[in-house]
Amino acid sequence: MLLVNLGTPDAPDAPSIRRYLKQFLSDPRVIEAPRLIWWAVLNLVILRFRPRKLIPNYRKIWTPKGSPIKTITQQQACGLQNALGQELGARVLVDFAMTYGAPSLPDKLAALQRQGIEKVLVLPLYPQYSATTTAASFDALAQAMAKMRDIPELRFVKRYHNHPAYIASLVDSVRAHWRVRGRQGKLLFSFHGLPKAYVEKGDPYRRDAEETALAVARELKLDESQWLMSFQSRVGTAEWLKPYTDATVTELGANGCEALDVICPGFSADCLETLEEIEEENRGLYEQAGGKDFHYIPALNAEPEHIELLQELCEQHLRGWI
Numbered sequence: 001m002l003l004v005n006l007g008t009p010d011a012p013d014a015p016s017i018r019r020y021l022k023q024f025l026s027d028p029r030v031i032e033a034p035r036l037i038w039w040a041v042l043n044l045v046i047l048r049f050r051p052r053k054l055i056p057n058y059r060k061i062w063t064p065k066g067s068p069i070k071t072i073t074q075q076q077a078c079g080l081q082n083a084l085g086q087e088l089g090a091r092v093l094v095d096f097a098m099t100y101g102a103p104s105l106p107d108k109l110a111a112l113q114r115q116g117i118e119k120v121l122v123l124p125l126y127p128q129y130s131a132t133t134t135a136a137s138f139d140a141l142a143q144a145m146a147k148m149r150d151i152p153e154l155r156f157v158k159r160y161h162n163h164p165a166y167i168a169s170l171v172d173s174v175r176a177h178w179r180v181r182g183r184q185g186k187l188l189f190s191f192h193g194l195p196k197a198y199v200e201k202g203d204p205y206r207r208d209a210e211e212t213a214l215a216v217a218r219e220l221k222l223d224e225s226q227w228l229m230s231f232q233s234r235v236g237t238a239e240w241l242k243p244y245t246d247a248t249v250t251e252l253g254a255n256g257c258e259a260l261d262v263i264c265p266g267f268s269a270d271c272l273e274t275l276e277e278i279e280e281e282n283r284g285l286y287e288q289a290g291g292k293d294f295h296y297i298p299a300l301n302a303e304p305e306h307i308e309l310l311q312e313l314c315e316q317h318l319r320g321w322i
């Protein structure tokens with residue numbers, strides 16, 4: 001079983017960030033602009049300036065073991081391997097790979113093959129399906145297999161945005177957070193954004209995100225005044241899904257909402273976009289606008305509840321196969 005997440009630079013320095021961004025932002029699933037124009041913008045503008053701009057952000061979140069998204073994904077793989085127990089664990093090897101950067105899908109598929117593994121269940125750790133993430137990981141997988149003579153048998157999980165165990169673990173993480181840190185006035189669900197045009201052309205991501213937020217709000221018995229959703233991490237000048245998270249927290253802070261809980265259900269592991277953008281940037285915007293208590297509820301990460309969810313997904317998708 002291969003857990004797949006987005007990827008991250010190898011180090012918080014300009015060459016590593018540049019290498020990572022080049023691979024990520026060259027993917028036509030992520031950027032749909034005409035290739036030639038985009039090549040020029042990417043190489044002549046973005047890769048010249050953005051890596052340096054991102055160094056301090058990555059330095060802030062970097063740990064002695066490396067980038068959080070990578071270490072957490074590794075812990076999820078270890079946790080799942082242990083949770084599978086003796087019977088299933090003896091027959092299923094759990095590992096992880098990244099769509100961009102290391103450890104790469106081609107390297108991991110080759111390693112699995114050397115171990116004689118013939119069947120691979122791929123679980124992209126994106127609860128909500130998007131062509132920019134889920135399908136991009138499928139493409140990376142297909143490209144890796146295009147170079148293999150003897151390919152494995154495959155199963156691929158498309159989404160789990162409304163899986164009862166996923167909703168339950170989000171609900172429990174909110175309740176656990178409330179028990180320890182107290183309950184704030186409102187709960188904001190912030191999802192990674194997408195260019196609006198992608199959704200208009202048929203990417204079902206927004207609907208997936210809405211279904212997740214609604215299911216969690218219902219389970220928590222929140223009325224409409226107690227929760228809202230928004231989209232973060234906009235890049236470039238095109239219109240992205242609205243409302244934007246930065247504008248939303250600013251407005252809430254300015255309009256007398258003094259205390260806010262924020263959860264990012266689309267991120268299965270904490271990363272730059274949660275630890276830096278939400279915890280630091282958006283907290284700052286909220287406080288500047290007049291808000292006081294801003295509480296970020298961590299991602300499910302390698303929490304036992306999350307491992308249980310991964311185990312359920314694994315068992316469900318292995319049925320009839322081994």
Ligand SMILES: C=CC1=C(C)c2cc3[nH]c(cc4nc(cc5[nH]c(cc1n2)c(C)c5CCC(=O)O)C(CCC(=O)O)=C4C)c(C)c3C=C
Pocket residue numbers: 006007008009030031050054067069126130132133192193194195205233235266267270271272273
């Ligand atoms: C420019 C287009 C982008 C689209 C479309 C996009 C969709 C998307 N991304 C995630 C998850 C993550 N994105 C992360 C970082 C990140 N994302 C983009 C751009 C797009 N993402 C960029 C340029 C970056 C790098 C940082 C930056 O330049 O601001 C990360 C964090 C990686 C890390 O190192 O910690 C994650 C995770 C989703 C789920 C998604 C669509 C649904």
Ligand SMILES: [Fe+2]
Pocket residue numbers: 192233
């Ligand atoms: Fe992103």
